[in-house]
Amino acid sequence: DTAVSQTPKYLVTQMGNDKSIKCEQNLGHDTMYWYKQDSKKFLKIMFSYNNKELIINETVPNRFSPKSPDKAHLNLHINSLELGDSAVYFCASSLGWETLGTEAFFGQGTRLTVV
Amino acid sequence: QQQVKQSPQSLIVQKGGISIINCAYENTAFDYFPWYQQFPGKGPALLIAIRPDVSEKKEGRFTISFNKSAKQFSLHIMDSQPGDSATYFCAASGSGTYKYIFGTGTRLKVLA
Numbered sequence: 001d002t003a004v005s006q007t008p009k010y011l012v013t014q015m016g017n018d019k020s021i022k023c024e025q026n027l028g029h030d031t032m033y034w035y036k037q038d039s040k041k042f043l044k045i046m047f048s049y050n051n052k053e054l055i056i057n058e059t060v061p062n063r064f065s066p067k068s069p070d071k072a073h074l075n076l077h078i079n080s081l082e083l084g085d086s087a088v089y090f091c092a093s094s095l096g097w098e099t100l101g102t103e104a105f106f107g108q109g110t111r112l113t114v115v
Numbered sequence: 116q117q118q119v120k121q122s123p124q125s126l127i128v129q130k131g132g133i134s135i136i137n138c139a140y141e142n143t144a145f146d147y148f149p150w151y152q153q154f155p156g157k158g159p160a161l162l163i164a165i166r167p168d169v170s171e172k173k174e175g176r177f178t179i180s181f182n183k184s185a186k187q188f189s190l191h192i193m194d195s196q197p198g199d200s201a202t203y204f205c206a207a208s209g210s211g212t213y214k215y216i217f218g219t220g221t222r223l224k225v226l227a
Contacts, residue, residue, distance in 0.1 A: 033214065041202055042160070043217040055213045090158055097213055101147035101166050104215050106158030112141075 003027050006091050006107035013081055014053045015072055021110045023091030030051055030096035031055075033076040033104070034066060037088040046089075050096060081114045088112070117142060119207050120125070121218025128225050134192040136221045138205035141186065145207040150179065150190045153202045162203070163190070195225045 004025045004113040013019050025032065048056035052068040063079045074091060088109045095102040120139045128134045138148075149164035165172045165179040165188065172179045178191040192199055205218040 031213070041153075041220045041222075043204060043215045043220075045216070048213045051211065058214075092158075092215075096176065097210055101164065103149065103161045103164065106151075108157075108158050 001026055002108075004091055004093055004103050004107040006089075006110050009108060010111050010113075012113045012115065015083060016080055016084060017081050018079045019076070019081060019112070020078070021089055021091075021112075023074045023076070023107060025072055025091075025093040025105070027093055027105060028094040029105075030071060031094050032068065032071075033092040033094075034074065034076050035090040035092060035106075037090060037109070039087070044088070047074075047076075078112075081112075083114050084112045086112055117212075117216055119205060119216050119218045121205050121221060123221060124219065125222040126224070128195045128223065130195065130197060130225055130227055132225075133153075134169050134195045134199070134223055134225070135189060136203055136205070136223075137187065137189045138207075138218050140187075140189045140207050142207070142209070142212075143186070144209040144211055145216075146210065147183065147208045148179070148188050149206050149208075150177075151204045151206060151217075153220075159204060164205065195223075197225045197227045200224050 031050045046060045047066045049068045063078045068074045091107040092104045094104040146205045150162045151159035152162045153159040163177045176193045181188045203221045208215045
């Protein structure tokens with residue numbers, strides 16, 4: 001069983017379109033994240049959710065809207081896609097932050113290409 | 116204060132050699148320092164991690180050295196193998212941060 005699974009793995013779309021990426025974790029974790037990895041491999045936090053509540057929004061444009069229907073799911077919806085949104089998006093999860101020093105588990109990533 | 120600085124950007128090592136990657140942080144509230152390994156087309160995966168109450172942690176060929184006073188930590192890969200060729204990220208987190216802050220990554224290539 002995959003611990004953190006994302007769909008789709010690849011996404012090619014035109015500028016201006018709206019798209020969603022889904023993420024599910026079966027680890028029973030309380031906290032989930034979205035990270036963006038750019039062409040230089042830099043991993044940057046976008047959002048952090050704890051028990052379905054948004055904890056961190058790291059100055060991400062409001063075209064990006066995360067939604068957590070329950071603790072096991074964190075989806076990312078992107079409106080009006082731009083060329084600069086092209087990147088690999090990773091979902092991750094970890095135990096709650098009251099537990100110190102816990103591992104973050106990453107999904108396989110979604111490679112988004114905006115043309 | 117939230118940055119984690121990582122060097123070198125890329126590293127080429129002969130098989131059997133030692134690979135060393137260094138990281139430095141500023142925020143003294145960080146209390147967990149993991150290293151992640153990422154292969155092409157895959158997500159990052161935890162390699163080894165350390166808390167600041169110890170100065171060194173070893174797991175097989177991988178060792179983290181931690182210098183709390185200098186706010187630096189490093190990854191040593193002993194007897195490097197071609198299968199170790201990947202991108203390595205240091206990271207830091209703390210109970211008040213609700214996130215993992217990653218270094219810029221080191222692309223390691225081990226020559227056969």
